[in-house]
Amino acid sequence: MISVVILGAGNVATHLFKAFNTANNVSVNQWFNRNISSIFQYKNEVDITDDLSLLKDADVYIIAVSDDAIAELSKQLTFKNKLVVHTSGSVGIYDIDKKQKRGVFYPLQTFSKDAEMDFKNVPICIETIDKKDYHILKELAISIGSPTKKVNSDQRRVLHLAAVFVNNFTNQLYRIGHEITESEGAEFDLLKPLILETANKIQELSPYMAQTGPAKRHDKKTIKKHLKSLENDHHRAIYELLTLSIQQTHGRKKL
Structure with a gap:
């Protein structure tokens, strides 16, 4: 079982939550957003919070926010040496704060909150610094039915x-x-x-x-x-x- 915490409440975050929440070997431990009202409708399905200091322990922390907010949000995380990934196609892996184990979990697809999404049609591009982290992210992608591709930053x-x-x-x-x-x-x-x-x-x-x-x-x-x-x-x-x-x-x- 892979445990995850989702940070953000946009289109990508919402679809990832729905996919993870129905996957057999994934546990969504918590969902964070600064404006908790954006995720309040899911309070009966997952623990929600708007306080970074109250984040629960997890195997993977997925930052799914706007590109410009990724670096700052990663700096504000109070823990260290956890696998923290973002979902952006254009933001560098090193934009994640160096106190963490860094990675990218980039779903190459267009997302709209009100449109249904079958993750079998969503290739996940994975980038990590540590090979062990790559295998965790690959397993996470496979758990929601997505094909995976190992990519580097330039690709x-x-x-x-x-x-x-x-x-x-x-x-x-x-x-x-x-x-x-x-x-x-x-x-x-x-x-x-x-x-x-x-x-x-x-x-x-x-x-x-x-x-x-x-x-x-x-x-x-x-x-x-x-x-x-x-x-x-x-x-x-x-x-x-x-x-x-x-x-x-x-x-x-x-x-």
């Missing part, structure tokens, strides 16, 4: 950067597409099969080979029509930038 950094492109930026493009369809009363839902097919296609093809569209084909007339139709300058600038990027990738350099 984790570029994975997180790439994730911003394929998830956060892509979602913003969905939002722009939604705005464009709404402007003429068209149904955004008609685009959902296309979105799914685009995602499914790269399971078999590289993104380079999967690329289609007017930019790749260099359909000048279509591109000009699209640009003329875009009344929002911000949307037009994004269209031009991405068109140029596709053309440069596929041997075209002019709109």
Whole structure:
């Protein structure tokens, strides 16, 4: 049985708690958050606290807070020589205070509190300084059904950067597409099969080979029509930038 204490109450912390709380060989000893009201609804399922000095003993302390708060929170922990990990893709392992055994337990997935999450689809990227700690974190990930991958800091950094492109930026493009369809009363839902097919296609093809569209084909007339139709300058600038990027990738350099 691996015992854990969760620190933080955001999307990642909430989903980890739910996963750990139903795992057979994991015990969530405590859940900390500075604003205890954020986790008060779970008070009948786990011991909750807003006082760092009252943290219980555990095998692993998981810091799941905003990136900027990780280092400071780790410094405020009153104990020493415990395995303390964070869940960030971009924060260094050495940002955790040196009085602790340090590690990273990075779930490479997008999390929303109200969306169900199957951890079988959440690869956990693990980084530790001590090999013994790696095996504990790997067992912890396996206990919730997650595939695991041992990574170093540089690999984790570029994975997180790439994730911003394929998830956060892509979602913003969905939002722009939604705005464009709404402007003429068209149904955004008609685009959902296309979105799914685009995602499914790269399971078999590289993104380079999967690329289609007017930019790749260099359909000048279509591109000009699209640009003329875009009344929002911000949307037009994004269209031009991405068109140029596709053309440069596929041997075209002019709109």
